[in-house]
Amino acid sequence: MRHPVLTIGIVLLLGASTLYPLSKIGSEFMPQLEEGDLLYMPTTDPSISVLKSKELLQQTDKVMKQFPDVTSVHGKIGRADTATDPAPLSMIETVVQLNPNRSEWRTRKVDRFFSGWPSWLKWPMTATFLPEDRNITMDELKYGWTDPDGTRHQGLNQAVTFPGVANAWPYPIENRINMLSTGIKTPIGIKIMGPDLDKLSDLAQKAGTAVGMIRGTLSSYAERSMGGVYLDFDVDRDAAARYGLTTGDVQDVIQSAVGGMNITTTVEGLERYPVNLRYARELRDDLPALERILVATPGGAQIPLGQLLIEKDGQRIRITPGPPMIRSENGQLTAWVFVDIDTSQRDIGGYVAEAKKVVADQVGIPAGYSVVWSGRFEYMQKANERLMIVIPITLVLIVLLLYMANRSWFRVIVILLAVPFSLIGAFWFMYALDYNLSLATAVGIIALLGIDAETGQVMLLYLDTTYDRYKEKGLLRSKDELFHAIYEGAVKRIRPKTMTVATDMIGLLPLLWAT
Known part of the structure; x- marks a missing residue:
């Protein structure tokens, strides 16, 4: 209250600073939930023989079983006698069961800022919160890692990479849901639709080659419409x-x-x-x-x-x-491209935005043909469409509830003026933790806006109560007395507001590190 112009200027500057983290934060449908096991799903050429596919299955199972973090490997190839599972010989499914005790996984060296210090000097940090060794992560198990001294350790993906085979490493439950809803087993899928199978096969090959050059692409495989x-x-x-x-x-x-x-x-x-x-x-x-x-x-x-x-x-x-198998969707023939990306390097939304430009520039979709981006990106698109409806409705409901409680549009505006500034910490915190915008974070932001409006309403109630009490006692005769009334109504209510916000934060804090 002593420096209102400076205070408002700082707040506006902090609000403008959120443009930087917003430009760096990626987007995805939902953060991945580690299920404990992996599903290895390579795709081969459709003309592969039964004997060769059997040989490939046995080789990959044997190689993956040699990893000390793998408990068992169970592979399947062929099609069940049911119309609900049209799996050709070119699609192998292998369940890789991992050791459930992560503390028994292999360890790797971590380069810390104090790594070059003497042992006695860095012991307090290595023995507490910053050890120089840690267990490998799921991504490092799949794709390998490099030690600080340059030693390369190969992961499962490198160990089972063979010519003409495109690998994918989804989680079992997540993959079943994706296959039932979109048919795509990788995070991103490209569905090219049109009337001619030969042309579709050619376009799919070009699209697969084009996206394969994008940073963060692990594999891109165009399913053979012909072959x-x-x-x-x-x-x-x-x-x-x-x-x-x-x-x-x-x-x-x-x-x-x-x-x-x-x-x-x-x-x-x-x-x-x-x-x-x-x-x-x-x-x-x-x-x-x-x-x-x-x-x-x-x-x-x-x-x-x-x-x-x-x-x-x-x-x-x-x-x-x-054609080894004819796919159709929405009454049109279609050819699919399976694209697996490293989600630790690229977010799905940013990757697809770049891939769309690459496909449009290098492939050139002729008239009568169309491209649909599927996989988890399709979920994200549908979720964004719903959020465009849900978020405005939520904001309108918050405004109406505030007006019903205050019976004054001026008071509603006063409360809502503080709401945007609560997002400053949210976006900077997401940027610091390397989180992406997703359906989960959107729900969290909506909850944050509700809590902010709630605390604003409580603060306004305390200010009104204190003002009325001072007025009844005749203590509002000067500007200093008004200052003391506002001070008492605001500062002395910091503790209950802090307790309210802290209760919400402590209850949700474990979600930040949940895997």
């Missing part, structure tokens, strides 16, 4: 009819000989296993051998399969490329 390999058997209906055969009869023979047919089921206790019968490998590993497959006719004759097929370009059985 499958098929054997085409075009049945000659007239030739089959001459032998009393239908197209279905010929196709049954092809299925049994090449793909195999379940002929019975073996029962072993509670377990059931189908018995599949097909030709030996040497009889079906080349096209001429397939043309010699015998098809039984109703008359008992055995006809070579080649005589029942239409010849095109000198071939009766042809190897034809095609």
Whole structure:
């Protein structure tokens, strides 16, 4: 009250200073919650064989099990007999169970400002709050770390990096939710939609290459819309009819000989296993051998399969490329790009903003095609849309409640003038702790505004009470007496206000370090 102009100037300067942390704070949907285990989900080329995919699964499981922080590794490959899990052979899922006792994880050296001091001098700090050794974090387990002396320790990702394989390391529960809602298993996904699969595959390849050069990208893999390999058997209906055969009869023979047919089921206790019968490998590993497959006719004759097929370009059985799996969304064909990023280096919102510019400049989406950014970024977009509605409604409700309590717009404005300045510490604190703006922080800011309005209302109530008491006693005859009335109403109520705010802060403080 002695220096009102200086006080207001300092407050305005502090308020303007929040522009700096706001320009540095990133954005995301929600902070990641460490679930204790990892899900390793590599993606390979769709033309990978069953034997090669099995070999890759066994190799990666063996390599990851050698890490001392890993308790067990359980891999899965192939598709379950259900339409809700269309997982091709190119998608491997491995649950990596970690040691639940983090204190038993490997340790790493930490470079402190006192590291070069003598042992006896730095002992008070190393023995208390600033040890020179600490257990590695989840990110360091996944991606490795470098000691202060330059020694590089590889993580899980480097150990299982193979040519043509794109790795992703989501958490198990989080991944299941993401796969069910968006289908994307990485933090960011690019969905390119259009009418032509060949063009979609080309655009996805270009987009994957473009975003792969952005800082913070761990892997970018364009799912192959094309790349499958098929054997085409075009049945000659007239030739089959001459032998009393239908197209279905010929196709049954092809299925049994090449793909195999379940002929019975073996029962072993509670377990059931189908018995599949097909030709030996040497009889079906080349096209001429397939043309010699015998098809039984109703008359008992055995006809070579080649005589029942239409010849095109000198071939009766042809190897034809095609889509390994056709995806569609919103009535359009689509190709996906899986992008895994290092969230310790880049926030999702800032990364996608840069990636959009890169894709627009280097890829060039033609007319009739569109790009949708999915994954956790899609959650963030939807959350922001809802917050644009929720936050204004919240502010309106706060104003209405304050007016109902005070019956004066002037008093409401006095209370609300202090609300923006409470955000100064919030934004600087988020910047200091390297937090991103998210749905969780937005809810916290809304709660902070409510607490600020509450304490402002309490302060105004105390000032009114003290003013009325001084007025009744006739003690407001000079400016000094008014000063003493304001002083008593404000300063002497600092303790209850501090206790109210401290109770809220102490109750929420553990959330700052919760993992």
